[in-house]
Amino acid sequence: MSDRIADSDKKGLTRADEVRLAIEEDIFLGRLRPGTRLDEESLAQRFNISRTPIREAILQLVHAGLVEKQPRHGAVVAPLKLHRMVQMFEVMSEIEGLCARFAARRMSEEEKQALKRLHEASNAHMKARELDAYYAVNREFHEAIQAGSHNEPLQEIARGLFARLAPYRRYQLNHPSRINDSFDEHGGVVDAILAGDPEAAYTAMRRHVTIQIDIFAEFVSIMGGNGIQ
């Protein structure tokens, strides 16, 4: 783990913000597993600052849903319960479907072209079997559509769900043929949005995310639920 915060991008951010970003990344990248205790004192030592900004960072993470906290009992990285995770995917599919529906109606020509380019870029990564690169573009793809909804509260909800699911979502693309199917599903979404067909976009996106639930369920059944709690 980076025991120090990069000296770059320190513009306008408080220490608390920097710590929050660092811990967020640790959670996303799996360096901090769900269930891990977040001790204020040791975090303070790790970042060479006092406990005050650490506490603020933890509070922010609590409200982002990444961390759970009970008074006088400390904070732990949120151990998503299985049924709750399935519920979140369920909501996510609807929210993203909604984003796609709005995007089909509201995206500007420039936004549509940018989306198309993103999709084409992911095509290259798919053929080259570059999993990490595909995963990165995949995220950009979904974010582009969320932004295309031109509805900020909706984007915030989507981002929040995405953030909470991110630690688990990365397992999905390990499924052998998944990356190809994912690309094809994206294609359907892109076509519907470019054609300006809201309902088709909604259906395609909703289906795309719903499939991820199935993949995830399969992953869980293989794992036997271990390591997830």
Place this chain on the structure above:
Amino acid sequence: MSDRIADSDKKGLTRADEVRLAIEEDIFLGRLRPGTRLDEESLAQRFNISRTPIREAILQLVHAGLVEKQPRHGAVVAPLKLHRMVQMFEVMSEIEGLCARFAARRMSEEEKQALKRLHEASNAHMKARELDAYYAVNREFHEAIQAGSHNEPLQEIARGLFARLAPYRRYQLNHPSRINDSFDEHGGVVDAILAGDPEAAYTAMRRHVTIQIDIFAEFVSIMGGNGIQ
């Protein structure tokens, strides 16, 4: 304003939590208008505690979306911009519609009967023109359906949106005939849920909330946007 926190219900709550609840109530009840500056020092004096828990409370409010904050620039009660508020209602109608759709599929017989009783109770308040009572039952009605979705993350999203819109929503039922129409629309939702018809429930609920947007837009046009920013 209550300059002191009630000695009751102090179980398991930190000072920060108490302050947060107090400020939340002030915002909901309009005692703290959007745009009002939240000065840490004066709040600390008002509650007779130090700035530390005040800061924590403000942070929590920031993440609930009720307060905005920029580094080194303090916190103000979130001044909802008009277009953003419309966007929130837009999302709210979809979220509540979604809740209704799930509720139609998942509500137990007990939950359905409880919902029916709530609706009948609101009928009495409508006929007696008891606006406040109707407003209270109305909230219970929506919460019952949200709970009926049996999807916790979805409920949290709905609650969050409701909380952020609450300071403004109360104007809506002032519209003369609104209360009757509202009751009729609720009736449609109840019928669909009791019949176990997800799509009808979704449509009825979505329409019910969408109408609120129109009422709200009308209210705003009368106000000329003053006092809302």
Place this chain on the structure above:
DNA sequence: TGTCCATCTCTTGTATACAGAGTGGGACAG
């Protein structure tokens, strides 16, 4: 030997003190 109680320690919650950034006002120059 097992159980219960007390104390001790560890961690969180709160207070207070200090540092640094922003803002506003006043003074001086044009």
Place this chain on the structure above:
DNA sequence: CTGTCCCACTCTGTATACAAGAGATGGACA
């Protein structure tokens, strides 16, 4: 008279010190 620059004050961000609650450990008694 007006504009600009500098100084001071105010408020936020951070550090540190203190208090209090929860859990653990050890001893004593049954």
